[in-house]
Amino acid sequence: MKILNEIPNDVNLVAVSKTKPVEMIIESYNIGQRDFGENKVQELVAKKEMLPEDIRWHFIGKLQTNKVKYLVNNVYLIHSLSSIKLLEKIESEFGKNNLCANVLIQINIGREESKSGIYEEELEDMISAVEKCKHVKVKGIMVIIPKGNEEENRYYFSRTKQIFDQLKEREFENISMKILSMGMTNDYKIAIQEGANLVRIGSGIFGLREK
Numbered sequence: 001m002k003i004l005n006e007i008p009n010d011v012n013l014v015a016v017s018k019t020k021p022v023e024m025i026i027e028s029y030n031i032g033q034r035d036f037g038e039n040k041v042q043e044l045v046a047k048k049e050m051l052p053e054d055i056r057w058h059f060i061g062k063l064q065t066n067k068v069k070y071l072v073n074n075v076y077l078i079h080s081l082s083s084i085k086l087l088e089k090i091e092s093e094f095g096k097n098n099l100c101a102n103v104l105i106q107i108n109i110g111r112e113e114s115k116s117g118i119y120e121e122e123l124e125d126m127i128s129a130v131e132k133c134k135h136v137k138v139k140g141i142m143v144i145i146p147k148g149n150e151e152e153n154r155y156y157f158s159r160t161k162q163i164f165d166q167l168k169e170r171e172f173e174n175i176s177m178k179i180l181s182m183g184m185t186n187d188y189k190i191a192i193q194e195g196a197n198l199v200r201i202g203s204g205i206f207g208l209r210e211k
């Protein structure tokens with residue numbers, strides 16, 4: 001994994017293994033990779049059952065409320081908290097098992113209709129809802145930026161970093177702003193320059209996915 005050498009030590013790499021076979025995951029596992037990302041609940045659970053227990057599974061896709069229960073006991077970090085309704089479902093499903101879910105708030109920083117995530121102006125309501133939870137801990141922010149050129153990428157990454165830093169200065173129940181998840185194969189270098197401390201890389205590690 002050539003990309004591994006290009007990622008600074010203080011930046012975490014989630015290897016996005018969606019659509020790829022378990023054999024490829026084992027190859028990365030064998031050279032030390034432990035964090036893997038999936039965007040479909042069934043696929044994550046099926047792969048987890050076949051693979052070593054010390055893998056940390058990241059859920060990075062759009063999460064439907066009716067699928068939350070399958071993530072209980074199976075996920076290390078949910079990157080895609082995108083509505084209060086979903087928050088409440090996570091709270092209740094993890095609560096049933098007396099567990100705590102670690103999540104990132106996904107912000108739709110480019111305000112694209114095709115993408116999920118909350119708008120910036122919805123952050124305060126989301127934060128108030130999280131503060132009332134007993135079974136959810138927010139660890140940071142995740143964004144998927146719009147397609148664009150380097151200058152546009154940089155704009156969205158730095159805007160997200162600003163929001164992250166502003167929240168970090170405040171104190172909330174159940175929220176510690178530690179993880180800034182942004183950057184994928186085509187833009188991770190810019191994301192890191194702009195302050196990402198977790199990047200999610202798929203095709204750059206495993207090759208292009210079939211549509």
Ligand SMILES: *Cc1c(COP(=O)(O)O)cnc(C)c1O
Nearest residue numbers: 016039060184185200201202203
């Ligand atoms: C697929 C996916 C990635 C990885 O994309 P690549 O361009 O293959 O690196 C990262 N984040 C999310 C949310 C994804 O769905």
